[in-house]
Amino acid sequence: MNRILYFAFLLLAFSCCTTKKSQQVTAPAVTVEFNADSAYAFCAAQCAFGPRIMNSEAHDRCASWIQQQFQQYGYDVTLQQADLRGYDGTVLHATNIIATPPSASKSRILICAHWDSRPWADNDPDSANWHKPVMAANDGASGVAVMLELARLLQQHDSAAVAVDFVCFDAEDWGVPQWSDAADADSWALGSQYWSANNSKSYDYGILLDMVGGQGAKFYREGYSLEHASTIVDKVWQAAAAAGYGSNFINKEMGYVTDDHVPVNEKAGIPCVDIINHYPDCRQSSFGPTWHTVSDDMQHIDRNTLRAVGQTLVQLIYTK
Secondary structure, three states: OOHHHHHHHHHHHHHHHHHHHHOOOOOOOOOOOOOHHHHHHHHHHHHOOOOOOOOOHHHHHHHHHHHHHHHHOOOEEEEEEEEEEOOOOOEEEEEEEEEEOOOOOOOEEEEEEEOOOOOOOOOOOOHHHOOOOOOOHHHHHHHHHHHHHHHHHHHHOOOOOOEEEEEEEOOOOOOOOOOOOOOOOOOOOHHHHHHHHHOOOOOOOEEEEEOOOEOOOOEEEOHHHHHHHHHHHHHHHHHHHHHOOOOOEEEEEOOOOOOOHHHHHHOOOOOEEEEEEOOOOOOOOOOOOOOOOOOOOHHHEOHHHHHHHHHHHHHHHHOO
16 A cells, blocks of 8 residues: 555544444433424414514414413513515514523523415416415424424423523515516625624523424534534534434535524634534435425425424433
8 A cells, every 4th residue: 555545544444433423322312302293283283373574464463373382481582673674675574582591500502493484486486476475384484393293302301410591583585586687795694694793692602493394304414513622512413313213313414504503603603503404416406396386385394304403302311
């Protein structure tokens, strides 16, 4: 073996060892169980309001419902309201819903998701649907549903190793539609941009949930997450393995995704990981066949996916 091949061999061996290390299970599975049926019901309840598009009655009614649910589980809720401007000049009456536990004696983490619906099904295979709103069962409601079930569990089981703040970001999905000639890279994640610029709290780290209920969904290591919070990525993926869901959390990298975690990382300075579905072999979209289509409805929500993500987070939160 020549010297170049030898060093190449050493590099490969080191890489393999590093990969195996990141998959090691560092803690036994916790006994607190995430209830996927409950999370599914929370998802359906949001969809019952209809598409929660900006400046709509359904949007405002759902905001009140989310607020009431967190309050029911003992959380203090702050409504962070702001008038934000969409790519097309529309003034968006946005509400970030911030749920904080009354006790702050433990180290604190952030779990977040967006709760608004895409106004246009601009990735639908039928062009007749491109201007129709999206129900957003997966792309929005699923992340909030997992957070609400976690809030319910945290009230019932007070042995968590950390305190958890929840933030439901608004105005995430008003980004430039594919049928528009406009170009505005900052038109996405408006609510999280506003929150990140105005946040004064300190968190150990954050986790963003986006599209965490799709059928057959898998979760890969996202680019910005690795760039800003690689140790937290390892922590989450190890928790998934410990909880028995290593097959759902794939130890491979995906591309960079413009999402709510980007301003959380870059503006708020909080290392934040994006748990987001990735379908590398889907021709419709790498975000899955229902992404930004009229088919993003409850018929395509999978309790098994909700359970995989939810139990992974339970493992993370309750591990000492």
